[in-house]
Amino acid sequence: MGILDRSPATTRPDAVGREDDPRPPVVRLDGVSHEYQLAGGRFRSGPARSLQALRDVSIDIRSGTVVGVEGPSGSGKSTLLHAVAGLLVPTTGTVSLLGIELSELGDRRRAQVRRRHVGIVFQGFHLLPSLSARANVALPLVGEGVGRATRRKRATELLEAVGLGDRTTHLPGELSGGERQRVAIARALVTDPDVIVADEPTGELDSKTGAKVLELLTSLGEQRVVLLASHDAATLSVADRRITLHDGQVVERDR
Ligand code: ADP
Ligand code: MG
Secondary structure, three states: OOOOOOOOOOOOOOOOOOOOOOOOOOEEEEEEEEEEEEOOOOOOOOOOEEEEEEEEEEEEEOOOEEEEEEOOOOOOHHHHHHHHOOOOOOOEEEEEEOOEEHHHOOHHHHHHHHHHHEEEEOOOOOOOOOOOHHHHHHHHHOOOOOOHHHHHHHHHHHHHHOOOOOOOOOOHHHOOHHHHHHHHHHHHHOOOOOEEEEEOOOOOOOHHHHHHHHHHHHHHOOOOEEEEEOOOHHHHOOOOEEEEEEOOEEEEEOO
16 A cells, blocks of 8 residues: 555445435535635725625535636636635634534644645746755644654655655755646655645646656545636646636536
């Protein structure tokens, strides 16, 4: 069993992804709307301004599903992914991960749930430039009670699994775009998360490198939930389900 596979204890292949699976969906959004508060107008006394980024989004996602989130720029894709990852609490509605309702938690506990259950591949990678590829991958384990030797071992294994076994001591600036993206994916996986959110994961890659990154993400989706935001048709074609957003609203969906 490879490092990217999950232990049978966490996934039951017989039930994974099935409609009659008695477990709660891995991800559930129920009536989620989000309004960003904008800084006051020209005069502080002016009316408060806000921007509605999500409108009444409801969705259940079971394990073993890659969901493609599509829509034009500004349609709310990143906001949706951030809500799933617990990086923002929507103005109304609820987001639950594995039956845990994030909106009911305080900041600390929500961050803890995120660290345990969610891997995030940010748009533009967000790697720390002064740390080696291996140290970047190991970073989410710091402060989680995992010893240094174990952190290094796991980070090395993951880099090997994404094809970067010979780049462990390279700095991000010494890697190509595709390699940096694979480091970011390895980092998202280091805690063995149930959910991976990837925002425009192929946005900065050429099509061949992008295809490799997608192959990696889809293989991960066999035992997890992967949410993939993109406006690129080739990227979205790997998804098992699709959600199309327009102005923060779901205008089309599979299943
Ligand atoms: P997408 O990822 O589909 O391009 P986003 O979720 O980033 O869309 O943005 C949805 C809408 O919310 C856009 O109109 C954007 O300008 C606005 N928005 C995003 N982030 C913020 C923020 N931090 N503050 C205010 N408005 C924001
Ligand atoms: Mg975005």
